Amino acid sequence: MSRTRGSNQALALAQGLGWFSIALGVAEVLAPHRVTRATGLHGHERLVSSYGVREIVTGIGLLTAKDPTPWVWGRVGGDALDLGTLAAGVAGPQRERSGVAFLMTLGIAALDVACALALRRPLPAAMASFRRRSGLPKPPGAMRGAASDFVVPADFRTPEALRPLNEKAG
Amino acid sequence: MRALCWHGKQDIRCDTVPDPKIEHPRDAIIKVTSCAICGSDLHLYDNFMPGMENGDIMGHETMGIVEEVGSEVTNLKKGDRVVIPFTIFCGECDQCRRGNFSVCERSNRNKSLADKVFGHTTAGLFGYTHLTGGYPGGQAEYLRVPFADKTHIKVPLGVPDETLLFLSDIFPTGWQAAVQCDIQPDDTVAIWGCGPVGQFAIRSALLLGAKQVIAIDRVPERLAMAEAGGATTIDFSKDSVVERLNELTRGKGPEKCIDAVGMEAHATATIDSMYDRAKQAVMLETDRPHVLREMMYVCRPAGVLSIPGVYGGLLDKVPFGMAMNKGLTFRMGQTHVNRWTDDLLRRIEMGQIDPSFVITHTVGLQDGPNMYKTFRDKLDGCIKVVLKP
Numbered sequence A: 001m002s003r004t005r006g007s008n009q010a011l012a013l014a015q016g017l018g019w020f021s022i023a024l025g026v027a028e029v030l031a032p033h034r035v036t037r038a039t040g041l042h043g044h045e046r047l048v049s050s051y052g053v054r055e056i057v058t059g060i061g062l063l064t065a066k067d068p069t070p071w072v073w074g075r076v077g078g079d080a081l082d083l084g085t086l087a088a089g090v091a092g093p094q095r096e097r098s099g100v101a102f103l104m105t106l107g108i109a110a111l112d113v114a115c116a117l118a119l120r121r122p123l124p125a126a127m128a129s130f131r132r133r134s135g136l137p138k139p140p141g142a143m144r145g146a147a148s149d150f151v152v153p154a155d156f157r158t159p160e161a162l163r164p165l166n167e168k169a170g
Numbered sequence B: 001m002r003a004l005c006w007h008g009k010q011d012i013r014c015d016t017v018p019d020p021k022i023e024h025p026r027d028a029i030i031k032v033t034s035c036a037i038c039g040s041d042l043h044l045y046d047n048f049m050p051g052m053e054n055g056d057i058m059g060h061e062t063m064g065i066v067e068e069v070g071s072e073v074t075n076l077k078k079g080d081r082v083v084i085p086f087t088i089f090c091g092e093c094d095q096c097r098r099g100n101f102s103v104c105e106r107s108n109r110n111k112s113l114a115d116k117v118f119g120h121t122t123a124g125l126f127g128y129t130h131l132t133g134g135y136p137g138g139q140a141e142y143l144r145v146p147f148a149d150k151t152h153i154k155v156p157l158g159v160p161d162e163t164l165l166f167l168s169d170i171f172p173t174g175w176q177a178a179v180q181c182d183i184q185p186d187d188t189v190a191i192w193g194c195g196p197v198g199q200f201a202i203r204s205a206l207l208l209g210a211k212q213v214i215a216i217d218r219v220p221e222r223l224a225m226a227e228a229g230g231a232t233t234i235d236f237s238k239d240s241v242v243e244r245l246n247e248l249t250r251g252k253g254p255e256k257c258i259d260a261v262g263m264e265a266h267a268t269a270t271i272d273s274m275y276d277r278a279k280q281a282v283m284l285e286t287d288r289p290h291v292l293r294e295m296m297y298v299c300r301p302a303g304v305l306s307i308p309g310v311y312g313g314l315l316d317k318v319p320f321g322m323a324m325n326k327g328l329t330f331r332m333g334q335t336h337v338n339r340w341t342d343d344l345l346r347r348i349e350m351g352q353i354d355p356s357f358v359i360t361h362t363v364g365l366q367d368g369p370n371m372y373k374t375f376r377d378k379l380d381g382c383i384k385v386v387l388k389p
């Protein structure tokens, strides 16, 4: 439910995915023609470079966020877009190249989903149940000082000279 | 009977062992109805405490029904319902007469060993190392209680085990941690660690009237539970603890600091904690005092450091000069459980607190070994495990 040892590995994987996003994004932005040639998406250069911008933004998010989880899910969404676009390519003239790219993207999508799941946090419902576990009969504010009838034993008192000046008031 | 036994690092097994017997006229045998796994057990599980032996029975948070008493135990009888404090005490030595039960001079049967290692002996403890007597623990179907005429808390029928069990350790431990702070109405109390001990320290500080309670951890559900108890929280994996504490105290630092973490403080991305890890790995240091260093640094001058967190041996790079110059007061120790339990039982009965809030898992004894791992790795939202033998 919470961050565990295993999720440290997931954090490392998320970093790796961040660098991968940036590398792919830069390629898509700077050399969209090469990318469309390799993936059988000839004619979709502008679409591919817009995907590149998305990849770069996601990559920076993954590398800089304190909690990369939403960014990993962002990658999963991006994978879905890529897969949709490649599926259209499979129906086109260069079906073999698109097909190979589709399968590779599917593999990466699986890795993204695995990473996102490994980073999973307690579900909001479970967290809410912890927020209700006070052990106190009233809200904490109303319980402050409820035990002030307790007399601190002499051997547990702070040395007189170190007590705050305003104590007499309290 | 069945019992959870220690067989080395991260190796706890549910074994069949001989039933305990009365060995001394002041003994009693308890049939265990509930027991719990404590953060202190994790130090044994991870093999950070010296002095464990193969087959030792674990457990020091135990309650149950008196099964049999020795001839000198006149204030208990078969059928009485009792919670057993983790500190065994005679009630008669100089320390016990002062209420310093956790340093009882007579209950450690390995006194000469403890005298050598600690300079002077401390009390016998259940299910702990042979330095503290090596007494079989209470994660078992039956428990032998030495000095049973003193070492018990009689509890009423009709209140569930879950509400009373933690009088054995973590509730009085959190309470003593707060009492050691001698809390004043204007105080900010900062508490490192939101495990069970930290949770009870938070509530104790609140009940004792601290103006502000700040709790530090990195486990989301533990932080959520800390908020439920009235604490402002700091996630040390996300924020700088020192910066946040100074912000929350107008730059002056908290008056009172509680270390409810102990020797296995997690490495944050600070150089000192990585240094500790490395040294611990090559056995040059036994404990990782990252939290202690942080407390000494951030505490307001003339403040109090209260340390319920357990340390086992040698600590390195502790900025003692800083503490000396700031005039800090250190209060620490194993809890003098019975010194507080009459009052705390009364507070439970009055409805000021119901300690069962902390329990997340209840399982049979045979599932105990798995639960050690679940609790240690904070899997499945685990905060406190109760075992039903």
Ligand SMILES: NC(=O)c1ccc[n+]([C@@H]2O[C@H](COP(=O)([O-])OP(=O)(O)OC[C@H]3O[C@@H](n4cnc5c(N)ncnc54)[C@H](O)[C@@H]3O)[C@@H](O)[C@H]2O)c1
Binding pocket: B038, B039, B040, B041, B042, B043, B169, B170, B173, B192, B193, B194, B195, B196, B197, B198, B216, B217, B218, B219, B222, B236, B260, B261, B262, B263, B264, B265, B266, B267, B268, B290, B291, B307, B308, B309, B310, B311, B333, B334, B335
């Ligand atoms: N003095 C006593 O008599 C007594 C009695 C019971 C327990 N203890 C000790 O109290 C300590 C806590 O016990 P517990 O049962 O709550 O254990 P626990 O292991 O469940 O809790 C420790 C908590 O500290 C947190 N933590 C780790 N590193 C931290 C850091 N750098 N800053 C802030 N938080 C950090 C962990 O995430 C964890 O939630 C242990 O050392 C235990 O041995 C002492």
Ligand SMILES: [Zn+2]
Binding pocket: B038, B039, B040, B041, B060, B061, B086, B169, B170
């Ligand atoms: Zn304990």
Ligand SMILES: [Zn+2]
Binding pocket: B089, B090, B091, B092, B093, B094, B095, B096, B103, B104, B105, B106, B107
């Ligand atoms: Zn004694």
